[in-house]
Structures are given as C-alpha cells and as structure tokens.
Amino acid sequence: MHMTRRQALGLGAGAAALIVAGPVLTPAIAAGPTADEALKAFTGGAEAKAAKVTLSTPEIAENGNTVPVSFSVESPMTSDNHVTEVMLLADGNPRPGVATFRFSDMSGEASASTRIRLAKTQNIVAVAKMSDGSFYMDKKLVKVTIGGCGG
16 A cells, blocks of 8 residues: 555544544543432432441541442341341542442441542442332441552
C-alpha cells in the first residue's frame, strides 16, 4: 500500500488530536453511576431508614488503598424476617458501588468485613435490604490522608 503525503499528514494530525483529547475523554467514559443513582437502583427509589445497620470504619485512613470496613445488621435471620442483601457505597469513588453481599435466612447473621479502596475523603454507606422489602442504612465519613501526614 502506497501512502501519499496528504494521507500521512492527515493520519498524523488525527493521532495528535487523539493524544490531546484522550485525557479529556477518558473520565467521561470511565465514570459510572453516581452514588445517589446506585442507591436508587438498589432500593428501587424506596427510602432507607437510618437504623439496624452498624457500619465500622476508621475515622482516618492513612492509606486509601486498603481501608478496613465491616458491617452488621440487626435481624433475627428467620425465614420470615431476614437480610437479603447489603450494598457498600463509597460516594467519592468513580465507581461508587464497592460491593454487594447476599444473605439468606440460613446465614445465621448478616455481617461481613472487607478492605476497600478510597480515592479521597468521602462517605461510606452500607444499605441493607430486608426480606419484607424495607431498607436500612448507616453512613460514616472516612478521611483519607496522603502519605499518612494527617488532614
């Protein structure tokens, strides 16, 4: 295949435009639903009451790459009354839906712990869906420091 000088210049200009515009376009492509949108999708628009869920996080995380998070939900875990799902959200992350845990009446208790990655200081939200369709939540602010220097 033989390329003319005009074709080579056009290809070079296109590549240069892509290099310049690439960083501008990437966040728009990478951005997922907001925390509010993810919460509404999980609850189906129902209101989540601030009760029954106990969320445990550090107040200050010196390393945002591994932040310990645990939760427990008050529930008898019987076939008529149990937790079916718990969703963890980090409202400042590009993808706020961090994890979803599923439970059944055979689970015994609705609790879990994990480590999550936080991009910056933000709220962590745990939302529990009960077998009767009700929702409960707890929210904690985690301050992420840069290099463990506080603030």
